[in-house]
Amino acid sequence: MNANQELITKFYTAFQNKDIAGMQDCYSDQATFSDPVFTNLNATALRAMWAMLIQSGKDMRIEFSEVKATENGATAHWDAYYTFSATGRKVLNQIDAQFVIENGKIIRHRDQFDFYKWSKQSLGLTGMLLGWTSFLRNKVRKQASAKLAAYRSRKNPEINL
Structure with a gap:
């Protein structure tokens, strides 16, 4: 396993163990994150997002596979x-991730x-009828952004700033 595979394996192992600090440590201070719900987060916001999701996801469980190194990620x-x-409602979200790595950290x-x-x-x-629309996607993004902003406004020692 090369260094990039090791870093991503460390990240997801920390995630499985709900080790917020371990996950956050995998990111550069200049890191960015985006997915269909949380878009264009900077390093501070993405660290807070993982902390919020882990703390609120009482029954959350993750499995990871297919960790493959690329030249720079x-x-x-x-x-x-x-x-x-x-x-x-119970959810199984199947996710494909791409990482760019510099100096041993996710950028x-x-x-x-x-x-x-x-x-x-x-x-x-609601999701069945409107899930394909930009209206619902934007509404979910706005709600997620507001939830993250509220989380960040409270004192949370789990956020590694």
């Missing part, structure tokens, strides 16, 4: 199993998943 697949807090992290499939699981009928 890595790719991986991971599955998140959890109960969506807003609706109490850019992009997660991709099928938003429509996720919205049907997490939101039920």
Whole structure:
């Protein structure tokens, strides 16, 4: 296993163990993150996002596989199993991740998943009817952003600034 694979394996192992500091340590202070819900987060915001998701995801479990090194990064697949807090619905989110790594730290992290499939699981009928629309995607992004902002406004020692 090369250094990039080791870093990503360390990241997801920390995630499995709900080790917030271990996950945060894998990122550069200039890191960015985006996925279909959380877009264009800087290092401080992405560290807070993971802390918030781990703390609120009481039954969250993740599995990761297919960690592959690239010349300047890595790719991986991971599955998140959890109960969506807003609706109490069970979710299996299947995610493909891409990482750019510099100096042994993640500098850019992009997660991709099928938003429509996720919205049907997490939101039920609303997701089934509207999950394909930009209206619902934007509404979910806005709610997630507000939730993260509220989390960041509280004193949280888990956020590694």
